[in-house]
Amino acid sequence: MSAGFAPLRVERVLRLLPDVDALAPLRAVIVATSKGRSEEEPDRTVGKRYVRAGEFEELVGRAVDRVTEHLRALYAAAIEALEAEERGDASAAVRAFLRAGDREEAAGRDAEARMWYDHARRIAEELRDRRPEIETLHRLGHLDAAHGSLDRASRVYQRSLALADAEGDPAGAALACEGLGEVALIEGKAHGAAAWYARGRGYAEPDRALVARLDLGLAEVAMISGALDDAAAALDRAGRVLEEEGDCEPLVRLLDAWGRLETLRGRHTDALVRYREALARLRGTERSPRLEMDIRLHICRLHLEAGRLPVAEDEIRRAEDLAIVHNLTRQLARLYVMMGQVRGAAGDETGFVFFEKAIELSRGREASPRLEGEAYLEYGRFRRAFGDHDESRAYLERAREIFDAQGDRPMCALIDSELSGLPAWHEAS
Amino acid sequence: MGAHVNGVDFGTPHQAKPLRFLGVGDDAALFTDLARFAEGESAVIERVADAAAAVRALSQTGWSCLLVVLDQEPDEQLAWWVEILSRSPRRPRLVALLPSPSIGFLLRAAEHGIFDVLATPVGRDRFAELLRRLRTAEDEVAVPLPEVKPFPVGTSGMVSESPAMLPVFRTIAQVAPSTATVLVMGESGTGKELVARAIHLNGPRASGPFVAVNCAAIPDNLLESELFGHEKGAFTGAVGRKIGRFERANGGTLFLDEIGDMSLPLQSKILRAVQEREIERVGGGDPIAVDGRVIAATNRDLKAMIAEGRFREDLYYRLAVVTIRLPRLADRGDDLLALTSAFLREFGQRYAKPLTSLSDRALGLLRTHDWVGNVRELRNVIERAVLVADGPMLRSEHLPEEWRTGAAPAMAVENDHLWTLREMEARHIARVLDHAHGQIGDAAHILGVHRNTLARKIKEYGL
Numbered sequence: 001m002s003a004g005f006a007p008l009r010v011e012r013v014l015r016l017l018p019d020v021d022a023l024a025p026l027r028a029v030i031v032a033t034s035k036g037r038s039e040e041e042p043d044r045t046v047g048k049r050y051v052r053a054g055e056f057e058e059l060v061g062r063a064v065d066r067v068t069e070h071l072r073a074l075y076a077a078a079i080e081a082l083e084a085e086e087r088g089d090a091s092a093a094v095r096a097f098l099r100a101g102d103r104e105e106a107a108g109r110d111a112e113a114r115m116w117y118d119h120a121r122r123i124a125e126e127l128r129d130r131r132p133e134i135e136t137l138h139r140l141g142h143l144d145a146a147h148g149s150l151d152r153a154s155r156v157y158q159r160s161l162a163l164a165d166a167e168g169d170p171a172g173a174a175l176a177c178e179g180l181g182e183v184a185l186i187e188g189k190a191h192g193a194a195a196w197y198a199r200g201r202g203y204a205e206p207d208r209a210l211v212a213r214l215d216l217g218l219a220e221v222a223m224i225s226g227a228l229d230d231a232a233a234a235l236d237r238a239g240r241v242l243e244e245e246g247d248c249e250p251l252v253r254l255l256d257a258w259g260r261l262e263t264l265r266g267r268h269t270d271a272l273v274r275y276r277e278a279l280a281r282l283r284g285t286e287r288s289p290r291l292e293m294d295i296r297l298h299i300c301r302l303h304l305e306a307g308r309l310p311v312a313e314d315e316i317r318r319a320e321d322l323a324i325v326h327n328l329t330r331q332l333a334r335l336y337v338m339m340g341q342v343r344g345a346a347g348d349e350t351g352f353v354f355f356e357k358a359i360e361l362s363r364g365r366e367a368s369p370r371l372e373g374e375a376y377l378e379y380g381r382f383r384r385a386f387g388d389h390d391e392s393r394a395y396l397e398r399a400r401e402i403f404d405a406q407g408d409r410p411m412c413a414l415i416d417s418e419l420s421g422l423p424a425w426h427e428a429s
Numbered sequence: 430m431g432a433h434v435n436g437v438d439f440g441t442p443h444q445a446k447p448l449r450f451l452g453v454g455d456d457a458a459l460f461t462d463l464a465r466f467a468e469g470e471s472a473v474i475e476r477v478a479d480a481a482a483a484v485r486a487l488s489q490t491g492w493s494c495l496l497v498v499l500d501q502e503p504d505e506q507l508a509w510w511v512e513i514l515s516r517s518p519r520r521p522r523l524v525a526l527l528p529s530p531s532i533g534f535l536l537r538a539a540e541h542g543i544f545d546v547l548a549t550p551v552g553r554d555r556f557a558e559l560l561r562r563l564r565t566a567e568d569e570v571a572v573p574l575p576e577v578k579p580f581p582v583g584t585s586g587m588v589s590e591s592p593a594m595l596p597v598f599r600t601i602a603q604v605a606p607s608t609a610t611v612l613v614m615g616e617s618g619t620g621k622e623l624v625a626r627a628i629h630l631n632g633p634r635a636s637g638p639f640v641a642v643n644c645a646a647i648p649d650n651l652l653e654s655e656l657f658g659h660e661k662g663a664f665t666g667a668v669g670r671k672i673g674r675f676e677r678a679n680g681g682t683l684f685l686d687e688i689g690d691m692s693l694p695l696q697s698k699i700l701r702a703v704q705e706r707e708i709e710r711v712g713g714g715d716p717i718a719v720d721g722r723v724i725a726a727t728n729r730d731l732k733a734m735i736a737e738g739r740f741r742e743d744l745y746y747r748l749a750v751v752t753i754r755l756p757r758l759a760d761r762g763d764d765l766l767a768l769t770s771a772f773l774r775e776f777g778q779r780y781a782k783p784l785t786s787l788s789d790r791a792l793g794l795l796r797t798h799d800w801v802g803n804v805r806e807l808r809n810v811i812e813r814a815v816l817v818a819d820g821p822m823l824r825s826e827h828l829p830e831e832w833r834t835g836a837a838p839a840m841a842v843e844n845d846h847l848w849t850l851r852e853m854e855a856r857h858i859a860r861v862l863d864h865a866h867g868q869i870g871d872a873a874h875i876l877g878v879h880r881n882t883l884a885r886k887i888k889e890y891g892l
Binding site for chain 1: 479480481483484485487488509512513515641642643645646647648649651655661666668669670671672690809812813816
């Protein structure tokens, strides 16, 4: 009986297994099923949780099932592309490759998704019909924006817009404008974002669902500008259309936006109802782990801001499992930053481990400098709250370096003001 | 008020407090039947078609019970509903409806704290039994909170009226004035850090810092630099110089919690720091003198670890100059009520909820719970309960869902109900499987049957 041996620590197991691509699902399953987080030992970090080698047989089966399902979908897309080529329909081949990329993206394998999209783009560039290229550029722009490569995302969307304009493809142009609006939002350029969404609305006019998506963008702009009534009006407009259309994902995004708006209005109970409804709607469809994670992150943020720290921690733990199982590295890093904030708010200095973990993840295979910068910024604030001014300064300066390299002036200005609030080196030491 | 479906009244008024049901599912005929059964029973049944609508409806309070029709993947659906309800401000009880639930499903439902599982179609008698159980469960009587005077320890306090804690208080009083190294032993959550803090605050270094490190909560690769500090650039990510906890505890006390979780190489470094009273920062060449009292704690059997070669014997004897052993919460008698009262007042104040009593059922659940996490678990449970409480009395519904198996599915809970042989067998197999961590081979060995026989029974009972 395997019970005769002491269980293995997760950190030992992960060190023992080579960091090869084929084992990634097994690593995720091991972390997700490890034991040790309990009422008895609630503070045990993931690495110090336990697994039993005897249970691996079952885990291997589950991991292999996941890999097989994933590979089957990729092979099906590849075969579909070959069949399309055989009948001389290269546009269909591009779309099959895009589907494969979508599949990789959903599995949290963004680097592999990019390879499929890049390949699709090379084929699409040869075609007389430019719409497959426009679709490809949307995928690439979205991926770049999500990774914080905003300049590149912007260039990709601009090309997509130019092509769509030339092709007389208003839907493609509207989507490009939506992407450009999203990039401007991330950069904190509210006016620019509003202009792009408004321009997109012009292209999208006959397509009500597309107009509603752009209204969602306008609501985001209004929220970051503090114009909460305008945001509510835009969400109302979008909601009327999306409820009628009944398409699940945009509706879930709408509810998520409502949740954030209600949070900004200080109506926490209403916000929670919106978030819960969003999760309930997601449940009835093919699961979209990334979207679910976004909503869960917002729920965690809500509880954190309301000072309901135990509830925030429970939510984070649930979301952590989801992120690990679905290999959502960037969201996991965000989650750990928030966990550090929760622990900091509770006066638990050990919370620093979560910032360290977030930084490690943001430098990993799916590196995201912006995320790394955000983690260092919060880490600096965490250390400052505990009176470690030297460490706080070091982390804030590192965050500033990262945002400076990204050309993000507003973030640099924010960090400068935080740094100026710290005692000078000689005072601190 | 009578029973009604979608606003249609079916029944006549009744003296008891009306039970308000929310039905979820698109089987209108099923809920019409249930509403008919509820006629004259002072119950209201409203139905919504899907989970999204149910979530909206749940934002209103006053629901006694949620009747959820489970169709495909009932286990997954059940777990989802449990999660959703855990976020509801006043949690109604959850009843699952599905055709022919397996014994395994009933057992898992009980683990989740589901109030009942009804096999569809539901008969009148079965529904009447549910109503009766719900009414009994809703009836809770207030138990006033006792006055408690904690012994102050810094900003918090130690609460105890138990003789089991007397040796602990006595040793704290004896050892605090010295600078001797102390090893505090006890299960997780028994209050080891509080004891360390009490020693510090009553000792000669009380004006110095009290620096606590939970060695189990810090991954090994970060623990060394956290304890000893590092120089800028010592490794990737060392963006600035860091002062370690040993240095920060100069003139005060360093509390090393869960020391049994430390790796052997790090144990050697700790030994050197305790013995030589000097440390080296990671990436730094010069030794730095440190002067702090060390108090260590563990929930592990360090002597057994020494015998297995997993803990250094010389470090053990350095740390265990004086030892204090903390009792489990279960061995502290009525401290449970005193601690509950103290935590209710503390969190009631923090979250602006003036709780003045605890219900008899809630107290019963607290008393019968197996407190593996000891006082910390109790504290966490009370904090979460206070967050969801909405009146002056803490009720059983505010406690974790999975405890409310008073509660267990009607499969076998009635006092006069005798289990069938099949039910007994299924329960026993589930218990053994749990003990064997799901390993069929091991479980078959314990049960003395062939693994194929066990596999067949697991399938048969849906375990």
